[in-house]
Amino acid sequence: MPLPPKLLRNGVTDMVRISDGRMSGTAYGTVVLHVCPEAAAGGPLALVRSGDMITLDVAKRIVQLDVDETTLAARRAQWTPPLLPKRGWERLYVEHVQQAHLGADLDFLRELQPYFEQQIKEHESDLTGYLREIEESLSNLIQISPPRPCRLSDPQAEIQDLFTRYVGGRVSELPKQDTRMRIKQRLTDALKRHGVLDHRLFEKRIPARQWTGEGDPFTFDYGYRSLRAARKPNGHIKLIHALSLKRDPDVADLLGIKIRRVREKEPAELTAVVEALPSAADEVAFYSHRVLLEHEIAIQPLAAVDELALSVRRELSA
Secondary structure: OOOOOOHHHHHOOOOOOOOOOOOOOOOOOEEEEEOOOOOHHHHHHHHOOOOEEEEEEEEOOOOEEOOOOHHHHHHHHHHOOOOOOHHHHHHHHHHHHHHHHHOOEHHHHHHHHHHHHHHHHHHHHHHHHHHHHHHHOOOOOOOOOOOOOOOOOOOHHHHHHHHHHHHHHOOOOOOOOOOHHHHHHHHHHHHOOOOOOOOOEEOOOOOOOHHHHOOOOEEEEEOOOHHHHHHHOOOOEEEEEEOOOOOOOHHHHHHHHHHHHOOOOOOOEEEEOOOOOOOOOHHHHHHHHHHHHHHEEEEEEHHHHHHHHHHHHHHHHH
């Protein structure tokens, strides 16, 4: 947005420019850019008229259109959005690129992470098959190469370097290891490693509605009846569920409610697999821990998850 030649010829070397767009690095002067919502979306710039006064206070970070609300409401009522492009990238841009303060990226990209997390959750018993399916169905977009061993003098630094080189960004921190999804994945890996996950008596995603009533969407991660218990009409079920003590106090409360309902119908045991045993200094984790104990729910930290898997295998093989 260069200054108009007419002003330059008259000695005006700077003027305030306000735009909802970007500006070339070769321009200069006082500018306010990326105003949002943008005019095409009905933002404030769409309502500006010649002669309006605009207050700019950089120190206070204020840009304000000095027009009364009644006048703005009348202008807003007369405003009509521009016609949508018929197709192609322009149509995609208008409908899906977010405003500047939201990152100016495609809105559906924000949904990719939770989408894939949900897919991993649903396919955790056969992640290899799921990856194969992705490779076959998205072969033009995602290429999954076979793993290759390599020796690194500084693994963390070199992985960061690879990420920066091929992705173009920087990881601010390592992925959180204490989320329920990661805890459950490590539990699943241990069960698979010790031959439990595919055992005929070992069940996955057990719906609570068989004890609590139709309409209950809650599912326990895993459950089983040992061979000895399975041969008895009154043999009790043993359930396993992953959660983060620090992040999921609501899940701890919910597990207490659900296992109580299960025990009203039949004897049952529930083991909660958690990131680690908490310290008293971590109030949220300590609260979750107390809730589980109050409901007689066994607690197994991830450090001992292999022991849990081996114990289940012994019961299923007895």
